[in-house]
Amino acid sequence: MTDFPGLLGRLCESQVEFIVIGGVAAAVHGAARTTLDLDVVYRRAALNLRALVGALAPLSPYPRGAPPGLPFVWDERTLGNGLNFTLTTTLGDIDLLGEITAGGRYEDLSDHAAEVELFGHRCRILDLEDLIRVKRAVGRPKDFEALAELDLLLEIKKRGP
Amino acid sequence: MEPPRTDPVVEAYKAGIDRTLLIESLRRTPTERILAMMSMQRLVEEMRRGLRAASGRSK
Numbered sequence: 560m561t562d563f564p565g566l567l568g569r570l571c572e573s574q575v576e577f578i579v580i581g582g583v584a585a586a587v588h589g590a591a592r593t594t595l596d597l598d599v600v601y602r603r604a605a606l607n608l609r610a611l612v613g614a615l616a617p618l619s620p621y622p623r624g625a626p627p628g629l630p631f632v633w634d635e636r637t638l639g640n641g642l643n644f645t646l647t648t649t650l651g652d653i654d655l656l657g658e659i660t661a662g663g664r665y666e667d668l669s670d671h672a673a674e675v676e677l678f679g680h681r682c683r684i685l686d687l688e689d690l691i692r693v694k695r696a697v698g699r700p701k702d703f704e705a706l707a708e709l710d711l712l713l714e715i716k717k718r719g720p
Numbered sequence: 721m722e723p724p725r726t727d728p729v730v731e732a733y734k735a736g737i738d739r740t741l742l743i744e745s746l747r748r749t750p751t752e753r754i755l756a757m758m759s760m761q762r763l764v765e766e767m768r769r770g771l772r773a774a775s776g777r778s779k
Binding site for chain 1 (some may be wrong): 731742746758760
């Protein structure tokens with residue numbers, strides 16, 4: 560099981576600049592569905608790559624689903640050479656996204672994220688309208704039900720229960 | 721970013737969603753919502769473990 564407080568705590572305590580998207584953001588907005596991983600869009604500035612490497616290094620990050628023994632080195636060079644990483648760690652699965660469909664990069668999403676108190680940390684969460692917009696743009700059939708739930712949450716928030 | 725649009729497939733899924741669960745969830749704090757999700761995951765994992773154990777015993 561993914562230790563969401565642990566992963567979020569590591570990122571926040573290491574002062575990583577990130578925005579939570581995906582299922583955890585949906586849950587923060589009130590969705591009742593569960594998710595197995597933490598999806599974040601991270602800022603690709605050099606200082607932030609360093610912070611991200613430091614945050615996850617103690618958790619033995621490794622490409623999820625990859626066979627063991629790959630020459631995967633978790634460092635700033637690896638992060639800088641890639642963009643999106645789906646990783647497994649000792650605290651659970653995390654997706655580090657440098658850019659997302661219809662959302663762009665951290666800087667593009669920054670004005671669409673709100674600070675929310677989670678487990679004693681101030682975390683930036685993609686707002687509900689943009690979470691819907693991004694999920695809709697990706698257009699995966701498995702997201703239809705999740706989208707319906709998010710749409711309903713938006714209706715409830717706008718009109719009340 | 722573009723404004724959201726209505727999708728008939730997504731609209732069809734709405735009928736099957738339990739609004740009371742969403743309203744209940746909105747009464748919680750964001751931290752409590754994540755903890756509730758983790759609690760559900762824990763339950764599912766325990767059930768799976770139980771099923772595997774039962775399946776092993778029946779062989």
